[in-house]
Amino acid sequence: MITQMKVRGLMFDPYNNAYIVILRDEDRSDMLPIWVGKAEASSISFALENIATPRPMTHDLMKAVLDTVDAKVISVVVTDMKDNTYYSKIHLMYEDSEYSIDSRPSDAIALALRTNAPIFANEDVIRKQASEELDQWLENLKPEDFGKYES
């Protein structure tokens, strides 16, 4: 089973010097935090805030490459988590065939936001991440951090 997720927040993790993308499902019962690098976080925030940069960023280029042959991003799916590393697939439609391509969730999310493609997470992944470490983390977060990208 997969659940559709929305990007609900993007915040800085000072302990790991990284950024966290918060994905939540539609009824907000499930949440999936994904740790991403600074460059990927910037790219996701530009897309969330509809900021057009003077020059194409890496994920804009990624989209442009797909556009040249009219390949469409159908969906992206966070498929697995092993040793704190998340795995995802980007599903493309090109000339009536579907392609499924391995990627980091950060790239998948940055691309999905630019192509208006839905983001899904495998339910096993959502279950797996419910760790004590996470709970501790979430206690430290301010409520306003979550609300930033409410639609």
Added chain:
Amino acid sequence: MEHTEPSNELIQLTVHGVVADPNTETHIVILRDEQNTEVLPIWVGTAEGNAIRLAMEDIVTPRPMSHDLIKSFTEHLNMKVSRMVITDVKHNTYYASIHLVSKDSERTVDSRPSDAIALALRTHSPMYVTADVLKQRSGGKLDAWLEKLDVKHSGKHEA
């Protein structure tokens, strides 16, 4: 360079090194022509500098990085990255085009040189600069710059 050369002449480049700019939080990609007579330094972001460095050193990361993903798209969709060209420079910003071939037709995509270089290295595609752009790079400033750089590091990737 002869002043009578046509402006659209292309000069092939190789990446000689990526160095950290000690004055800013950016990296400098050192490009050179085949004869090793011309130098073109391009300032890029830290992430892009790292993406170029990983490709130069043939480092395979556990998970695909952004430019590996672009390469993966081209492979799955049967597209070939035929070349990249640094086409223009305006207000110290360089512009590049990535040439993609799909079913015998060629398309070009606008790109920052950093992305174009990171992709070209991964797809083993040739890199070019127009003679015009090479002429415009600031000579005096450049010499001062290169003196400051860690020469050992910039020579690391000599072919």
